[in-house]
Amino acid sequence: MQVRSTTKYARISPKKARDVAREIQGLPVSDALDALTYTPKKAAHLIGKTLKSAIANAENNHELSADELIVQEATIGDGPTLKRFKPRARGSAGAIRKRSSHIFITLTDEFEAPEEKKSSTKARKRDTIKSLFTGKAAATVEEEVPAEEEVPAEEEVPAEEEVPAEEEVPAEEQVSAEEQVSAEEEVPAKEEVPADEAAKDAE
Numbered sequence: 001m002q003v004r005s006t007t008k009y010a011r012i013s014p015k016k017a018r019d020v021a022r023e024i025q026g027l028p029v030s031d032a033l034d035a036l037t038y039t040p041k042k043a044a045h046l047i048g049k050t051l052k053s054a055i056a057n058a059e060n061n062h063e064l065s066a067d068e069l070i071v072q073e074a075t076i077g078d079g080p081t082l083k084r085f086k087p088r089a090r091g092s093a094g095a096i097r098k099r100s101s102h103i104f105i106t107l108t109d110e111f112e113a114p115e116e117k118k119s120s121t122k123a124r125k126r127d128t129i130k131s132l133f134t135g136k137a138a139a140t141v142e143e144e145v146p147a148e149e150e151v152p153a154e155e156e157v158p159a160e161e162e163v164p165a166e167e168e169v170p171a172e173e174q175v176s177a178e179e180q181v182s183a184e185e186e187v188p189a190k191e192e193v194p195a196d197e198a199a200k201d202a203e
Contacts, residue, residue: 001062001110002072005054007103010046014076014101017043021074021103029055029069029107047074050103058107069107077102 010017020043024032029051036048051071058064079100085093 001064001108003054003058003062003064003069003107005050005057005105005107007046007050007053009079010101010103011098012043012046012101013099014078016041017047017076017101017103020044020047021076024051024071025074027071029066029071032071047103047105050105054105054107058109064109068109070109070111071105072108073104073106075104077104 020036020039020041023039024035024047027035032051033048036044036051055066055069058069059066079102081100082098084096084098086096088094
């Protein structure tokens with residue numbers, strides 16, 4: 001069974017109140033009261049009053065035990081905003097928004113185990129698209145690259161035949177051959193003409 005309690009036009013910003021309401025959601029009533037008691041915030045005091053009102057409604061109107069109750073929902077709604085202005089420089093005005101909230105708390109005596117998220121067996125759309133592209137790319141690569149042809153092994157070039165080294169000629173023989181060549185090339189010297197024959201020729 002569900003039991004509700006509401007506080008309207010609470011003078012607090014909804015954003016600040018939601019931070020506290022989020023902490024008690026799903027807790028047993030006793031733990032929720034302890035958490036609100038030791039939370040040093042204005043929202044904790046206002047939400048605590050609403051929670052105690054819900055517990056009283058359950059015990060008095062629906063004859064439920066407070067030990068079995070759980071906070072099923074703790075939600076904060078937006079209330080009306082009061083608009084005020086503050087004078088600023090050069091005759092301008094700064095807007096001031098005084099926000100209000102509506103606090104809703106729902107209690108239940110039925111314990112609901114948290115449902116485990118089932119992992120979906122369906123493939124994600126992103127994965128399927130990715131697999132399509134990757135499959136096409138792999139197929140194109142396989143088509144473009146033909147099998148490498150076997151290159152015939154290079155024929156072995158026969159090693160160059162060793163040229164026999166020239167026989168060394170002894171130094172003495174080389175010198176004698178050079179002397180012979182020089183002797184042959186030498187021109188014989190002119191014969192000297194005696195002086196008397198030279199004078200006769202001149203006359």
